Amino acid sequence: MKSVSLLGATGSIGVQTLDVIASHPEQFKLSSMSVGKNIEAAEKIISKFQPEICAVQNEEDAKILRSKVRTSTRVVSGMEGLIEAAVSTDSTVVVNAVIGSVGLLPTLKAIEAKKTIALANKETLVTAGHLVMEQAKQHNVAILPVDSEHSAIYQCLNGEDPKRVEKLILTASGGSFRDRTREELKNVTVKEALNHPNWSMGAKITIDSATMMNKGLEVIEAHWLFSFDYSKIDVILHKESIIHSMVEFVDTSIIAHLGQPDMRVPIQYALTYPDRLELINGKRLNLWEVGKLHFQEMDYDRFRCLKLAFQAGTAGGLMPTILNAANEKAVELFLNGHISFLEIEELIERAMQKLSNVSKPDLETIQETDNRTRQYVESLLSKGR
Numbered sequence: 001m002k003s004v005s006l007l008g009a010t011g012s013i014g015v016q017t018l019d020v021i022a023s024h025p026e027q028f029k030l031s032s033m034s035v036g037k038n039i040e041a042a043e044k045i046i047s048k049f050q051p052e053i054c055a056v057q058n059e060e061d062a063k064i065l066r067s068k069v070r071t072s073t074r075v076v077s078g079m080e081g082l083i084e085a086a087v088s089t090d091s092t093v094v095v096n097a098v099i100g101s102v103g104l105l106p107t108l109k110a111i112e113a114k115k116t117i118a119l120a121n122k123e124t125l126v127t128a129g130h131l132v133m134e135q136a137k138q139h140n141v142a143i144l145p146v147d148s149e150h151s152a153i154y155q156c157l158n159g160e161d162p163k164r165v166e167k168l169i170l171t172a173s174g175g176s177f178r179d180r181t182r183e184e185l186k187n188v189t190v191k192e193a194l195n196h197p198n199w200s201m202g203a204k205i206t207i208d209s210a211t212m213m214n215k216g217l218e219v220i221e222a223h224w225l226f227s228f229d230y231s232k233i234d235v236i237l238h239k240e241s242i243i244h245s246m247v248e249f250v251d252t253s254i255i256a257h258l259g260q261p262d263m264r265v266p267i268q269y270a271l272t273y274p275d276r277l278e279l280i281n282g283k284r285l286n287l288w289e290v291g292k293l294h295f296q297e298m299d300y301d302r303f304r305c306l307k308l309a310f311q312a313g314t315a316g317g318l319m320p321t322i323l324n325a326a327n328e329k330a331v332e333l334f335l336n337g338h339i340s341f342l343e344i345e346e347l348i349e350r351a352m353q354k355l356s357n358v359s360k361p362d363l364e365t366i367q368e369t370d371n372r373t374r375q376y377v378e379s380l381l382s383k384g385r
């Protein structure tokens with residue numbers, strides 16, 4: 001029986017993780033969980049899974065939840081609560097499925113507590129990859145990828161000598177606007193941007209996918225997870241999301257990972273690794289039903305966010321922190337109707353130009369820069385750009 005701590009239980013990855021846990025009750029139990037603001041959903045999850053701890057973002061919501069909970073679950077709140085949910089039970093694995101750089105501190109604390117990390121929260125590695133990987137090495141803790149591309153690469157690399165790897169090839173669906181020109185992107189709406197062709201995901205990552213920043217964040221995530229230089233990481237457009245990613249070797253062989261676009265597969269694999277379990281209600285992939293698979297070279301002028309992410313990753317230091325924080329703020333502004341779709345990349349670029357870089361930043365500098373970047377992006381808005 002594996003005991004699981006789940007951060008972000010009410011989100012897209014969180015709900016699918018609960019589905020995996022419930023589908024194999026003999027294998028998994030939920031020992032702790034966290035939610036943001038959705039306490040109605042939290043109440044239902046608590047009643048079904050009876051975890052020891054539930055962390056809620058705000059104390060006011062925590063008070064309401066405490067008055068409703070009928071189990072012995074302890075309801076805690078704030079960042080302290082989130083960390084408690086990550087470290088204070090007998091769990092051996094923490095699934096980090098919160099959104100944004102808020103996931104960084106609980107990840108670092110969970111590593112210190114020697115928990116295996118099943119990482120969906122890519123912003124954590126983008127904002128402070130060197131700190132997370134150093135900490136994991138120091139405590140001999142595994143970081144297992146949940147992100148579909150990284151889970152695919154992890155499986156393609158299995159047992160291979162990294163020196164024999166030519167390239168990691170991440171596939172990108174192209175998101176909601178893959179067939180539109182830049183001219184056509186000027187007036188797209190939030191509703192259109194939220195309509196991803198292949199995956200049903202949370203709002204922020206769906207917008208990231210439409211701007212191609214998701215792939216940019218994933219390039220940086222791959223750099224840290226697999227220790228490859230950016231010159232060895234490539235992105236290719238593949239609109240069907242059937243090949244989840246590939247690895248090319250020095251002898252020209254390419255190993256690819258294929259499957260249905262179903263996040264329960266990489267979530268479950270991270271929980272069972274190195275073993276596998278049947279995916280309950282999983283749809284098998286019949287390639288004759290798919291028919292053709294399509295591939296296209298990446299156009300970095302069309303997808304400027306991807307270019308910015310490669311620049312930030314290659315520059316290193318604080319640049320990925322700035323890229324990530326500016327993106328989080330800009331996406332929030334777009335989702336709230338304050339800026340247009342193309343202004344997302346503009347604000348990120350301006351933040352990267354304005355804020356200065358520092359190599360090997362410590363945690364405090366990263367947190368301070370994250371805040372300062374968000375404030376800078378906000379200030380551009382109030383100045384009317």
Ligand SMILES: NC(=O)C1=CN([C@@H]2O[C@H](COP(=O)(O)OP(=O)(O)OC[C@H]3O[C@@H](n4cnc5c(N)ncnc54)[C@H](OP(=O)(O)O)[C@@H]3O)[C@@H](O)[C@H]2O)C=CC1
Pocket residue numbers: 007008009010011012013014034035036037038039057082096097098099100102120121122123146147148199200201202203204205263
């Ligand atoms: N969705 C997907 O298929 C994939 C997602 N990922 C990555 O996984 C992570 C989660 O994505 P996804 O599930 O789509 O996101 P969602 O927006 O669906 O869920 C986010 C979760 O985090 C909680 N949350 C939000 N803000 C805070 C906060 N400030 N403090 C604490 N908790 C908070 C939310 O709580 P509440 O709803 O209660 O407010 C919710 O439980 C992201 O990093 C994403 O990039 C990676 C690959 C695929």
Ligand SMILES: CC(=O)[C@@H](O)[C@H](O)COP(=O)(O)O
Pocket residue numbers: 147148149171172173174175199208209210214215263
């Ligand atoms: C499911 C998953 O891992 C997402 O990150 C997905 O990859 C988004 O798709 P694109 O970014 O390729 O549009």
Ligand SMILES: [Mn+2]
Pocket residue numbers: 147148149218
């Ligand atoms: Mn992905």
